[in-house]
Amino acid sequence: MSTAAITSHGAHAHEHARARVLVTPEGVSLPFVIASRSSRAGALILDLVIILVLMVATTVALVSIAGGTAAIARSVTESGGAAQVFEFLIVAWIVAMFLFRNAYFLFFELGPRGATPGKRIAGIRIAARDGGRLSAEMVIARNLLRDIELFLPLVFLASAGAESGPAWIAATAWILVFPLFPLFNRDRLRAGDIVAGTWVVEAPRHKLEAAMTVLPQAGKQTEAGRGYRFTDAELAVYGEYELQTLERVLRQHRADAIVPIHEAIANKIGRQDGTGDERAFLEAYYTQLRARLESGMRMGRRKADKFAEEP
Amino acid sequence: MSAAEPIDAIRAAALRSDRFRLEREADWQRLEHIVTQMEKGRLRRISDEDLLALPGLYRTVASSLSIARETSLDAATLAYLEALVKRAWFVVYGPRSSLGAWLRGFLGGGWSRAVRAIGFDILVALAVMVAGTVVGWLLVASDTEWFYTLVPTQFADARVPGASAEALRGTLFGQSERGGLSVFAAYLFSNNAQVSILAFALGFAFGLPSLLLLVKNMAVLGAMLWLYHGAGLTLDFAAWIAVHGTTELFAILLAGGAGLHIGRSMAFPGARPVLQAAAEAGRRAALVMTGVVLMLVVAAVLEGYARQLVDNTGGRLAIGGTMLALWIAYFLAVGRRRDEVRA
Numbered sequence: 001m002s003t004a005a006i007t008s009h010g011a012h013a014h015e016h017a018r019a020r021v022l023v024t025p026e027g028v029s030l031p032f033v034i035a036s037r038s039s040r041a042g043a044l045i046l047d048l049v050i051i052l053v054l055m056v057a058t059t060v061a062l063v064s065i066a067g068g069t070a071a072i073a074r075s076v077t078e079s080g081g082a083a084q085v086f087e088f089l090i091v092a093w094i095v096a097m098f099l100f101r102n103a104y105f106l107f108f109e110l111g112p113r114g115a116t117p118g119k120r121i122a123g124i125r126i127a128a129r130d131g132g133r134l135s136a137e138m139v140i141a142r143n144l145l146r147d148i149e150l151f152l153p154l155v156f157l158a159s160a161g162a163e164s165g166p167a168w169i170a171a172t173a174w175i176l177v178f179p180l181f182p183l184f185n186r187d188r189l190r191a192g193d194i195v196a197g198t199w200v201v202e203a204p205r206h207k208l209e210a211a212m213t214v215l216p217q218a219g220k221q222t223e224a225g226r227g228y229r230f231t232d233a234e235l236a237v238y239g240e241y242e243l244q245t246l247e248r249v250l251r252q253h254r255a256d257a258i259v260p261i262h263e264a265i266a267n268k269i270g271r272q273d274g275t276g277d278e279r280a281f282l283e284a285y286y287t288q289l290r291a292r293l294e295s296g297m298r299m300g301r302r303k304a305d306k307f308a309e310e311p
Numbered sequence: 312m313s314a315a316e317p318i319d320a321i322r323a324a325a326l327r328s329d330r331f332r333l334e335r336e337a338d339w340q341r342l343e344h345i346v347t348q349m350e351k352g353r354l355r356r357i358s359d360e361d362l363l364a365l366p367g368l369y370r371t372v373a374s375s376l377s378i379a380r381e382t383s384l385d386a387a388t389l390a391y392l393e394a395l396v397k398r399a400w401f402v403v404y405g406p407r408s409s410l411g412a413w414l415r416g417f418l419g420g421g422w423s424r425a426v427r428a429i430g431f432d433i434l435v436a437l438a439v440m441v442a443g444t445v446v447g448w449l450l451v452a453s454d455t456e457w458f459y460t461l462v463p464t465q466f467a468d469a470r471v472p473g474a475s476a477e478a479l480r481g482t483l484f485g486q487s488e489r490g491g492l493s494v495f496a497a498y499l500f501s502n503n504a505q506v507s508i509l510a511f512a513l514g515f516a517f518g519l520p521s522l523l524l525l526v527k528n529m530a531v532l533g534a535m536l537w538l539y540h541g542a543g544l545t546l547d548f549a550a551w552i553a554v555h556g557t558t559e560l561f562a563i564l565l566a567g568g569a570g571l572h573i574g575r576s577m578a579f580p581g582a583r584p585v586l587q588a589a590a591e592a593g594r595r596a597a598l599v600m601t602g603v604v605l606m607l608v609v610a611a612v613l614e615g616y617a618r619q620l621v622d623n624t625g626g627r628l629a630i631g632g633t634m635l636a637l638w639i640a641y642f643l644a645v646g647r648r649r650d651e652v653r654a
Contacts, residue, residue, distance in 0.1 A: 024404075028373040030397055094497040098504065112350050112402060125401070129590070133404050136413050138590075141597035147505075148512035191515050195573055196597070197590025203401075206394040208339065209387040211332055213325040244386040251387060287325050290384050294328050297382060 020187075020201075022131045034188050035124040035200040046118030051100050058096050062089050105143045110136060115203065125203040129187075134198070142192035149178040149191055209251060213287055228284035234269040235285075235292045241305035243293060246286050250279075258282060328383035335375050342368040343395055349402045369399045417601065420646020425598035426565065427642065432575060433568035436525060440564060443526035447533020461534045470535065476542035483544065483551045484622050500611035503559060504604050507566035511573075511600050518574020525567045550624040553631025555614035561638055562606035569596035569603070606638075 018034040069085045108116040114134060115125040126142070128134045153171035182188045187199055249257050262278035265285060274281030293303060345361050345368070348354075376392040383389065426433070450457040455472040462470075470482055506528075513520035532552070539548035573592045580588035613630065621627055 024373065024396075024400055026370055026373045028377055028396065030400065031393065032397070091497040094501050098501045102504075102508070112352060114401060127401070129586075134401075135594070137594040137597045140601055141593040144508055144597060144600055145512045145515060147508055148515075152509070194586060194589050195515060195593030197587075197593065203397070204390075204394050205398070206387070206391040208336060208343070208391045211329040211388075212385060213329045240384055243384055247386055290328075291326055293384055294326065294382060297384070 018188075024131070032127070033202040035122075035202050037182055037188055039122040039124055039202075040182065040188070040200055043116070043118035043122035043124060046121060047104070047116045050117060051104055054104075055097060055100050058100070059093065062093050062096075065089060102143075102147070105146060106139060109139045109143070113203075119200075123203055123205075124200050126198050127201050129193075129197050129199045138196040138198050140196075142196035142198050145190075145192035145195055149181075152178075212247060212250070212290070228274065228281055230269070230285060230288050232292070234271070235289050237269055237306060238289060239303035239305040239308050240293060243286070243289055246282065246289075250282060250286060328379070328385060331378070331382065332385070332388055335371075338368060338371055339375065339392070339395060342372050342399055346395070346398050346402050350398070365399075366403065369396075369403050372396055372399065417598065422598055422602040423642045423645040425595045426602070428595055429568055429572040429599060432572040433564060436522070436564050436567040436571055439522050439525050439567070440529045440560070443529030444533040444536065446526065447530030448537045449533075450530070451534040451537045458534050458538070461530050470538060472538060472541075474538075474542075476544065479539060479542045479544055480547070483547050497611065497615075499614050500607055503562075503607045503611065507563055507603050507607065508600070510563065510566040511570045511596065511603075514570025514573040514596070515577075516574065517578045518571040521567050521570035521574065525563070528563065547624050550627035550631065551618065553635075554618040554621070554627045555610045555631075557631045557635035558606055558613060558638065559610035561635070562603045562610060565599050565606070566603045569599040572596050572599075609634075 018036065020032045020034060021029050022032055023029050066086060066089050069089075105116055108119075109126055113120060113125060114127065119125055126134065126139070128138060153174045178191055182190050187193075189199060193199055246261070249261055258278045262274060262282055265282070266272065266274060296302065341361070341364070345357055345365055348357050372392065373396050376389075376396050379385075379389055379392055447461055451461065451472075458472050470479065506524075510521050510524050513524060536545070536548065539545060573589065573596050576588045576592035577585060583591075613634070617630055618627065621630060
């Protein structure tokens with residue numbers, strides 16, 4: 001059940017080919033963004049590198065243990081104990097390699113973050129496509145297919161020999177179908193996602209920023225800002241998009257951006273004051289513009305951007 | 312931070328939407344703290360009150376988000392709330408059961424129900440496996456050259472057409488002194504598990520490669536069977552295979568059936584959308600496959616130890632037959648009651 005619907009937020013429409021909306025059981029619609037193919041490829045490469053490092057480290061550790069055992073066995077006597085230790089080490093190695101290959105993804109994706117270390121670094125996670133609970137079966141199914149998607153061409157080539165033409169053709173065809181599967185569908189699903197009913201979404205984290213109208217060090221600036229009064233006509237020029245752009249600039253505390261923006265706004269609304277006191281001017285304008293737009297919202301009137309007609 | 316400070320801040324906020332936010336942000340931050348701890352897997356560090364409060368806090372913050380969307384134009388706060396509700400949603404609706412609880416449900420009926428649900432596909436896979444064995448036998452019987460084509464060279468040590476009955480008997484019996492049994496068992500498990508994962512995963516291509524893989528593997532068995540039959544060792548060979556084979560071939564049968572199940576539901580989704588059909592079949596097949604890996608562990612232990620240690624045909628047949636009976640009984644009987652409730 002794919003309840004996903006494309007939404008478009010006017011000015012940001014370009015990044016919303018990947019936007020999907022999911023409605024929680026509480027009736028809150030949550031916008032999700034499908035993870036980009038590049039972040040998924042990056043996450044996969046990171047995970048494969050981590051697995052490789054783990055495999056090499058385990059092998060080195062076991063070999064050095066085996067070497068130590070051999071040395072002890074030589075120095076004491078020819079005992080049968082050493083052979084049993086070797087046998088155990090080889091078993092441990094085979095089991096460890098099997099687990100690294102098959103259980104790494106399972107272990108991490110079943111955890112509360114729903115993401116392997118590579119996915120976490122890339123800021124993405126897996127989720128159930130129908131908006132329901134992510135179940136263990138889904139995680140198992142999507143990871144059982146990973147093996148053939150990635151490694152089967154290598155098996156072809158290994159068994160047929162690198163000189164074999166048909167093996168290369170088969171491997172190429174395989175790569176065109178499976179690893180590149182996410183290139184050919186809208187939701188960036190790979191074969192494992194289709195079979196499991198999952199998809200990979202962005203998992204952003206945001207810190208709670210300070211409230212704009214009570215910025216901690218802005219006490220006196222707000223006082224000063226109260227000195228600037230804007231008429232309704234001066235405020236009617238801009239809409240929500242410009243307001244939120246202004247918010248971004250003010251939050252970033254970048255002095256070099258403030259001056260040109262003050263100039264642009266002052267020109268647009270026909271004010272000459274505020275030069276040398278740009279920040280206070282812009283904060284006052286921001287506060288009054290937001291108050292005006294928000295009171296419009298409460299009446300059910302919204303103005304998306306400066307091109308929108310005043311309702 | 313003194314207690315009076317936030318209240319002053321609320322009064323100081325010029326905008327109604329900022330006052331709304333300052334009144335509620337303590338709840339938001341409490342939820343964020345709980346969610347962060349849960350994401351880190353530190354469940355023990357969360358107090359009981361916090362755990363009890365989680366569902367309520369989640370609903371509170373979700374409703375804060377709904378209100379903020381209608382009343383506030385503070386983009387940073389909206390982004391924060393959206394991300395927080397999403398994270399909380401993943402925690403509240405995330406994988407609920409612990410691995411232990413999941414395993415109990417799995418062994419106590421989830422697995423056998425999934426196996427029964429794909430019964431038809433398993434029957435088809437069984438027919439294909441029998442056909443593969445027969446084909447292997449017939450090919451080698453018509454022309455012994457086929458033997459070398461079918462059987463990988465690693466198996467064909469003494470076991471080649473024209474070998475004496477004595478030599479063949481030697482491959483079946485008298486290897487109980489061989490060391491390294493556990494290594495052998497571990498290797499067998501790893502290898503067979505990878506093969507059965509392959510048989511399952513190939514089901515994605517509408518199940519056909521799964522079937523081909525089954526035919527190819529069973530043809531080897533057919534060829535071997537012909538070889539030992541010629542030396543009058545049919546029963547001994549069958550017993551030698553049966554010790555682990557009833558478990559291992561059963562597991563491969565299930566893996567092939569699971570692959571076929573996915574392939575079939577994608578080729579013939581019926582009234583459902585293809586993606587939905589594939590996802591439903593995939594989840595069912597994943598349950599079966601988890602069990603297949605467990606069966607292969609059992610099979611490898613039987614093959615590595617039991618076959619080498621029990622050196623007579625009667626004992627081997629008894630072990631193999633018992634395992635087969637146990638598996639069939641398990642799949643047919645366990646988890647029946649909930650079947651009826653669901654039906």
